[in-house]
Amino acid sequence: MMTDREEEARLVPAVLFIECDDGEKAFRGEMFGHMGNVSGEIVFQTGMVGYVESLTDPSYACQLLVLTYPLIGNYGVPDDTVDEYGFPRYFESDKVQPAALIVSRVCPYGSENHWLSDQPLHRYLRKAKVPGFTGVDTRMLTKFIREKGTMRAKLICEANSTPLLPFVDINSENLVAKVSTKKIQTLGNGSIRLLAVDCGMKYNQLRVLLRHDVTVTVVPWDYQFQNEEGYDGLFLSSGPGDPAMCAETEANLRAFMEKPKVLPIFGICLGHQILARAFGGKTYKLKYGNRGHNQPCIHVGTGRCMITAQNHGYAVDNEALGKGLRPLFVNANDGTNEGLFHESLPYFSVQFHPEHSPGPADTEFLFDVFVELVKNWKNGSRISPQEMVHQKLTYVPPIVQEKRTQKKVLVLGSGGLTIGQAGEFDYSGAQALKALKEKGIETVLVNPNVATVQTSKGFATKTCFVPIDKHYVTQVIKKMRPTGIICTFGGQTALNCAVELYNNGTLKQYNVDVLGTPIEAIMKTEDRGLFKEHIERLGERVAPSKVACSLQEAVEVAESLGFPVLLRASYALGGLGSGFANDRNELIEIAQKAFSYNNQVFIDRSLKGWxxxxxxxxxxxxxxxxxxxxxxxxxxxxxxxxxxxxxxxxxxxxxxxxxxxxxxxxxxxxxxxxxxxxxxxxxxxxxxxxxxxxxxxxxxxxxxxxxxxxxxxxxxxxxxxxxxxxxxxxxxxxxxxxxxxxxxxxxxxxxxxVPRWDLCKFARVSNKIGSVMKSVGEAMGIGRSFEEAFQKALRMTSDGAVGFHPSAFPRVPEAEDFTRPTDKRIFAIARGLYHGLHDPSFPLRGAAKIQELTGIDLWFLRHMETIIETHQKLETYTCYELPEALLYQAKQYGFSDRQISRVIKKREAGAECA
Incomplete structure (x- = not known):
């Protein structure tokens, strides 16, 4: 008999069936959470975070929700602590709303890690009696939905098969009636009285409203609110399904707007669609909807573009907005309507979700606009919502400079072959030259490094192979007479050079415009003292710190802050002159190096381990x-x-x-x-x-x-x-x-x-890594799991690397191998995890112990441990005995054929012989 933990963690074979014009299409995977069969409408959402909020969003009612980001469940699920308004603090409704959750890879049970986590996603869905589906290629599934449109689907657990479970059309029923409140509730104690129609309202819509001086009365979707008196404004919430199913709400809204007393109205998502329909506008079903956290919407009046959270399958027809309604926002990608306002009445609405949760908070100010609009109309001021939104989004630059057309631009390149300034900026500089060339602008590149792509023939109009310092660059400016200079694509060397040219008046003397970020702003970010003052004026924090201009002052500052401390020089390249000091002697040693780069040293209280x-x-x-x-x-x-x-x-x-x-x-x-x-x-x-x-x-x-x-x-x-x-x-x-x-x-x-080091080439150089950059390059791995991408990147750092392999570290690791960061620590971790699996008495065994010593988040270490556990399983088989399921799992975790062939018992052939 299985324990509760085993029951919660188990995965059962399941099949997702999607109804197509030419029959059914099946996707195989595994079920987690609740083991049950469901039918509904399948949709996808592209957010990379926020699965807890999405699962409790009423707008997903009865849908099979596909999350396109492949790794879901990483931070678990928080508890149901209530906030000051009596709502569960971390959720958007009182239950899980979708019929099922579909993900590429759910975080393995017990591998989730977050300070707020109360339970794994498996347990949360099991208690909610909602099935999860994992192990499916959600990229292929999403592509299929994009091509075919939103479709009917059903999820069948093979252990509990119900062949007769029919496909259902969820839009043929009134989903709003299912999710709307059944009772009237009054919240808050403010002077402004608002009536909120709950069509499937998210808690965060109420939270954001209640931060203002308001009292909100929430009523059901079909409540005859037109008969209510004593209110100052009306709010129409978001909700699921087809707006045509909300005929009662639409009729009540028409009656409300026909009353002699005009009150401001604000609608969101479904509320936006209902408002349009109440004025005679038309709505239609989108092919696959807009669901995600990155939809760009342009304000019609100012042209400003806002990044918005969206979750809708229906839209308002731009060609039939309704009598008196005008567009307020439009989608920058597909041109669909994203907002409306009335040309003479205080009514406005948006298709996106300004309350966010999940998603960006860029448009939360619309709630401020609504409350201010209500106050204004209550006090007799007849300002329109369109005008108020326009005022909020109108941008007046602090310094208005006359633009001149650039004809010749000087680009400060990536610099010589020095760690921190060379190859990593070649990519950026090459892109910059490409952009300037497309605009027909003559370019002058200063870069002494002949081994870069950007100095190749055809990139720049003229390339000057001289050092990037003020003397040589001044000579180039004097001879070439550029109209502008770009200094932000060559790393710290180019930046420092431009600051010097600005300060000594060279740029002004030769009438050279600084393109992009102003030099004054660059100086603020580079000067540690000015930076600290600026950040604190914004109400944000830097680590407790002070500036020292002498060795004695550095000692005094460090002792006042308390050891350990971090020392950093201003305008330093690749962290040069920086380091952590645990005591006075280490401080003096690091400070002497720092003062050799600059006469100002910034000393921070250590945040080591964050x-x-x-x-x-x-x-x-x-x-x-x-x-x-x-x-x-x-x-x-x-x-x-x-x-x-x-x-x-x-x-x-x-x-x-x-x-x-x-x-x-x-x-x-x-x-x-x-x-x-x-x-x-x-x-x-x-x-x-x-x-x-x-x-x-x-x-x-x-x-x-x-x-x-x-x-x-x-x-x-x-x-x-x-x-x-x-x-x-x-x-x-x-x-x-x-x-x-x-x-x-x-x-x-x-x-x-993963960084690449060549420290072994230098006999007297320490292999310890820290706040100073020593790496000479980096490799990037891309995968559908962390394990896959991690192993791919490790393999690319050197010819002999096979991945996260314990044999890459030559001995059984000791505590110092974990507490003292070196270029080999990651392989010490691999060896430590491997040794811990084989020797129960090993004092450093397990991810939790290594986390104590390294400070690396337990989530990463548990997934590294998964690789080593798979490695251990592979060791028990020969090439011909290797189970297909284990080989498939190993490939998902990024094991290469060469790596597998080294691990299995016999090495006669490669992994391909299995």
Whole structure:
């Protein structure tokens, strides 16, 4: 008899059937959670985080929900603690709404890890009596839905087969009646009284409303609210299904609007569609709907583009909006209607979800607009919602500079062969030159490195093979007379050179425009003292720190902060002059090196052991802003990003954490006046949600090249176009060719970057890694699981590497091999996990023990342990005995044929003989 844990963790063969015009199509996989058969409508959603919020969103009622991101369940499911309003704090309704959840790979039972996690996803779905389906190729499934459109589907557990279970059309029934509240409820105690019609309302719509000075009365979908008196405004919520099924709500709304007293109305999603229909507008069913967290919507009045969360299968017909209604927002990709306002009455609505949860909070201000609109109309002011939204989105740049057409642009390239400035910036510079060439602009490249792609014939109009320093670049400017200079694609060397040219007046003397981010902003991000002041003025935090300008002052500062501390020099290349000091002697040694690079040293209280997370932010001169990629370091804070294994997207952040850090990244980029691209790095506490901003790179960094390749988004190319004054929404997505570049890529794969070191070539160089970059390159692996991408990347770091293999570390590891980061620590972890499986008495056995010593998040270590467990299973078979299921699993975890052939008992042939 199985234990409760075994029952919850078990996977049972199951089949997903989809009804097509030419019959049924079957997809095989495994069922987890509740073992039951269901039928409904199959849809896909592209968000990379937020599965808890999506599962409890009433708009997914009765649907079989496919999540395109392959790794689901990483951070578990939180408890049902209630918030100040009496709602479950981490959920959007009181139950799981979809009929089933379909994922590529559910996080193995017990491998989830998050400080808020109360239970694994398996248990949560089992208790909710909702089946999960895993092991299916969701990429192929999504492509199938995109081609065929939304279809009817059923999920059948082979152990509990019900052949007669019919396909059902969920849109033929009133889903709103199923999910709407059955009672009237009043919340809040504010001076503004709002009536909210619950058509399938998310809790966060109420949470955001209740943050204002309001009292909200929630009524059922068919409640005759037109008869109510004493209210100041009406809110129409989101909800599931066909708006045509809400005839009662539509009729009640018409009656409400016919009353002599006009009250403001705000509708979201289904509420938006009901408002349009009440004015005679038409709605229609989309082929496969818009469901995700990255839909770009353009405000009709200002042209500003907002990134929105969406979840709808129906839309308002742009050609039949309804009498008196005008478009407020349109979808930048497919041109569908995303918002309406009335030309003379205080009514407006949006198709997207400004309350987010899950998704970006960029349009939450619409709730502020609604409450202010209600207050204004209550006080006799007749301002229109369109005018209020227009005011919110109108951007006035702080400094209005007259633009001149660029004819010749000087590009500061990637620099000589020095760690931290060479090859990693070649990619960015080459993209920049390509963008300038497309615009017909003459280019002058300064780059002494003949071994780069960007110096190849045909990239630049003129290439100057001289060092990137103020003397040589001044001579180039004097001779070539460029009209503009771009300094953000050559790393720290190019940036420092441009700052010097700005400060000594060379750029002004020769009338050279700085294209992109202003030099003043760059100086603020590079000067540690100015940076700290700026961030604190925004209400954000950097680690407790002080500036020292002498050795004695550095000692005094460190002692006041308390050891250990981190020392960093301003304007330093690749972390040069930085390091962690555990005592006075180490401090003096590091400080002496730091002062050799700069006369200013920044000393931080150590955040060693916290998680490090990065965001790549793109912003244009008109304040359109997106985060193209977020990344998480496997190694905790204390290891330079260039020295760390990095994963994109982040794996251990929940939706609230992901979106909060995203919002802060955008706020910081806007405050500095970034034009183009920047990188922001955070330290995030693993035991609670607390974060500090480590630094901002107001240029394309080493991480930017990784982000470009990981997402397919040409960061440097786009940043160059933005530096020339173009608006981000006007630039086309280079992959699709017809959608906008003002979007945030939603990955359906995992990317892992592993550094490459050549420290063995230098006899006296320590193999210890830390805050100074020593790596000379990096390899990137892409896969549908972390294990696959991780092993692929490891194999590419050297000719002899076969993957995450225990034999890559020559001995049984000791505690120091884990506590002292080196270029071989990752293989020490492999050996330690392997030895722990074979020797129960090994004192360092298990992922939990290694986590204590390394500070690496337990989620990563458990998935590394999965690789070693698979390795151990392979060892028990010969080539001819190898089970097909185990071989399939090994390939999913990134084992190469060569790797498998080395592990199995006999090596006569390769893995292919199985």
């Amino acid at each position: 998680k490090e997370v990065e965001y790549e932010v793109v912003r244009d001169a008109y304040d359109n802003c997106v985060t193209v990629c977020n990344m998480e370091n496997v190694d905790p804070v204390g290891i330079h990003t260039g020295e760390s294994i990095v994963v994109a997207p982040s794996q251990t952040l929940n939706d609230f954490e992901y979106q909060t850090l995203r919002t802060v990244a955008i706020k910081v980029a806007r405050s500095f006046g970034i034009i183009g691209e920047c990188n922001i790095q955070y330290a995030v506490c693993p035991d609670r949600f607390e974060y500090y901003i480590i630094e901002v790179n107001a240029r394309l960094s080493r991480s930017s090249a990784l982000a470009s390749k990981a997402t397919g988004y040409p960061l440097a190319y786009v940043a160059t176009r933005l530096a020339l004054g173009e608006a981000l929404p006007k630039i086309k997505n280079s992959v699709t060719g017809n959608t906008t570049a003002c979007f945030e890529p939603s990955l359906d794969y995992c990317v892992v970057k």
